[in-house]
Amino acid sequence: MKLPLSWLREYAPVESSVEVAEIAQRLTALKLEVESVELVGHDISGVVIARVLSIEELTEFKKPIRYCRMATEDGHELGHEGNFGVVCGATNFAVGDKVALATPGAVLPGGFEIGARKTYGKLSEGMICAADELGIGDDHSGILVLPAAAPLGADFVAYASLRDEVLDIAVTPDRGDCVSVRGVARELAIAYAVPFTDPADAGLPAHAGLGGDLGWVSSDVRAATIADPTACDRIVLRSVRGFQTGAATPLWMQVRLNRCGVRTVSLAVDVTNYLMLELGQPLHAFDNAKVTGTIEVRRGHPGERLETLDHVTRTLDPEDIVIADDSGAISLAGTMGGLSTEISDSTTDVLIEAAHFSPVGTAKMSRRHRLHSEASYRFERGVDRELPLRASAKAVAMLASLGSGTIVPGCQHAYVEVPPTRVSMAEDYPDRVAGVIYGLDTVTWRLRQLGCATEHDRATRVLTATAPSWRSDLNDPADLAEEVIRLEGYENVPVRRPRAFAGRGLTTRQRLRRAVGRGLAGAGYVEVLAAPFVSAADADALQLPPEDPRRQALALANPLSDDEPLLRTTLLPGLFRVLNRNVGRGFADAALFELGLVYLTRPGGRAVPPRLRVDRAPDFEELAALEAALPDQPLHVGLVLAGDRELPGWWGPGRHECWADAIEAARQIGEICQVKVDVRAEAQAPWHPGRCAAVFVQASDGSQQTEWLAGYAGELHPRVIQAFGLPARTSALELDMSTVLAAAERSGPVQAPVLSSYPLATQDVALIVDRAVPAADVEAALRAGAAAAGDGTLLEDVRLFDVYTGEQVGPGRKSLAYTLRFRAPDRTLTAAEVAEVRDAAVAAASERVGAELRTG
Amino acid sequence: MSGPSSNYDPVEVTPLSPDEVTRMRDEAIAAINAAADLGQLKAARIAHAGDRAPLTLANSEIGALPPQARAEAGKRVGAARGAVRQALADRTTELEAERDQQVLLTETVDVTLPWDRRPAGARHPVTMAADRLSDVFVAMGYEVAEGPEVEAEWYNFDALNFPPDHPARESQDTLFVAGPKEAGDGSGDPGHSGVVLRTHTSPVQIRAMLSRPLPLYVVSPGRCFRADALDATHSPVFHQIECLAVDEGLTMADLRGVIQAFVDAMFGEGLRTRFRPDYFPFTEPSGDVSMECHVCRGASTRAGGEPCRVCRSQGWIEIAGCGMVNPRVLIACGIDPGRYTGFAFGLGIERTLMIGHGVTDIRDTTEGDVRFSRAFGTEI
């Protein structure tokens, strides 16, 4: 919100020697953050008030051009010395008018210099200024015509008080009172300990003008009633007769409105805006002649329609708050007026409405109609409910004096009593919040500065504050504590070094999650954080079958992009897009990973969570109902590889990534998490059906072993690669880390191995099996066979060192060469013992997977 | 060496004469020392220390001497052979060292050759910053609490004292999950789904207060979402970290202490912090915290000072919002505000990267360009 400092100083007379930067700092320290200070009017010079002596219409041009003789001093009349000529393109002035004249050598905003120059065949010795050329608005419809009383030859900047400092203040949403000169000036007066003049009390018309005191009700004013006190608890109507619509808004008001960033419209509208800025009370001006019958504040009727000032016809909601007359709704309360009763050029009777509408009601209404106005902005944040009588009185007084009208004596005033808010707290409560001893006197003094009435009970040491009508945000002891601490200065709250608290450090899951990230980075993968939004087309591009649960993605009601309205159920599409971006930027050899949540609809669909209360903790069932409305959100790890996994170089050729790299990553993740990983061939989208592994994790807590499917890894399906435009043979992995971590938690601590120092015995065996037999099965058979021989512990390790297919083993067959390592914990093994275990292992392989021992 | 003997027959045992033995020894040593490589040395060894070598033959003739002369001759020949063996050993060591030197020389490589076979991996700086920030609090005794990203409005707003019509709930700020089809009211008002993408990490505070015993000291890093347009300083997807303490007797002075300790740990000791009032529904009183610019330490604000990009020559950098937990929030979590007080403190993780690591465009944190993560390595 922009406010000129001169307006604030009018009600909070801070010494003129105080610099604006200092004022900005103090206000900021009081929670009125001054975001910027703009110096205005300081860049204008050489503009003086001049009188038009004569006008010569130059008709030989395409547009009207006038050549005027001007005077800046009395006695410089036509036929005398001292007057001079100016060419002007505007026509809204007449001989004798006073205008703002930029004389040769003048500077206008933006460093625009004015000189004497030849134009349209005449010497133009300056420029007659329009409002926009003087930095006061965007009006360029004609030049600025000044009142006849404007002093000839005077400096225009001084005359119009153009020199000012405009503060742009970020008012926090709790401080509705500070969306006005009145509220900010009150704070400024407190900050500098200067007397505050309340603009709501200043400049009120005399009783004579109103026909009585402020609240005097007269049937000469149109009647007003409140149908729904929850929508509005006060409405005041006043009116002005004989109003001259053509009357100009005075320059000082134009300047102030402009400094606040508000456009000049017409006198009636400008006056309501001016008072809204000054007091914070939105006002509405109706053309009284267009209003029929009596005014009522009520809720919208079903199907009722209203065309608002923005020429939009709106269908009203039964929750909407409207001002209605006998014809129906004529205004969206506190939001926007209706077109049918708009002030026009022919308006002579003005009806002023000042009301106090429900903050929630106006907030909902402006949201519902996507209509955010200066008025709704203020009502949403809370307007002083004691303002309508005063603000409306100031409004009719201004309209009458500036628009040559007459105040209709009295008002109509409908209201319901709303008791003021009283907040009680222990007298030392602010002290206990801040950790500072303020003492009762300081607390009381500070609250009174804000306008609170206070009572103190010595026996109970309870301080009760009655909040002023403009502070609807003071409802709790904490609110009062903040006020005291704020005024005493946040900076004066001491810094107390923390006392150590006994925490338990990271959980297993948290540690392992970090370890997986570090491990994958160490293995050459680069972590990325892709946005979790996907398109419906992604599921098809991934070749997901119709029943695949990954198709059950949650949709956003208001997605950032209509192309990606869904929440991801898999990390892969996001990784694919990041991969493509990197390839496009010249990084074709890319290995990427992401650790992030996916959002899975729970079986049975979703529920809408209950609206729980906040005045107590929810019970178990209520919390369960909230959880049931949320999707399952497991942590996944995803990874994609493209291009070379190892680069070519002086050492030789590179190695293109392949399905095995992705599966190896699964094993590495398992190792980091200390869980056993088992890999089995399985066809699963979006992977290549013949190059896809299902990854299982196993946990054994002593006696029993449990196994979970954690995810899949391998090379992607060629159609998926094509659909996403990925590099050929891109490989990928996706595991449910929640499952892996759950297995890790089940696994218990790692047990140290027993290290035998007896000699190692090795045996190599080559086994011929059907090509379809997985190597993992052969190894498992070897291990099982060895475990059944001797005491079952002699086989230390099995390692596959060669795979051979070709003529020597026959079609459809392959040879797998293993090194078996044997060792006993307590002795040197004999050749016979080794042979026995080896034979048992081979026999088991033969029995289980049909392996033949290859000889020679 | 013993002196000449008078008890032997000089005619029969010429080779054993002292002169002859000396000569043979000297010849042998000369040949050994003259060997230029291990091959020549081998030849010299065979010639002067082998089975047919003069000293070896002389040694075998000792037995032919009269008994009284054997000891004398044996001593003499033995000493000579010993000297030859020593010379052989010495020369062998010398020549082997020379040979090894030669071999190592020929094996010299260019050690500056690159070995970038496997492109480097990296963690994401946002992840690392989240870990590091968390660790600062963990070191103060806080535990890391987590929560879902798709969150019930009750946790994200209601329990945090956002009134039902708070502007932050509007769809221009909050991403709403669409309601189940069968529950739609036809109005198209997304607010009815009751489920949002969390707009801050504060709902984790509520979950922690509802599920953990008191006193409570937790820190919660995580991903958040707002319906913001993506530009250099705003991202609809971003990360926050918040700390929450609920205990008996906590005050704003304790809050300031934690903030100062945090700044000391993250940006180095000796930077002042500035504390100003602000408004958040879930804290009362609320504040925002700035720290003295760790780069220019305020020098950029003084006359003639170099401009500072990090603090935009303001001297102060806004780092966090904070406040005392609003008693209404405690009540919504079943905590007695008469007994317990709390404070909370939250900041943007991307923002700390901007402050501490010169990140100037927040889009770099979301695009996944490998150059960005790689620049930060695996620990920040």
Ligand SMILES: [Zn+2]
């Ligand atoms: Zn700086």
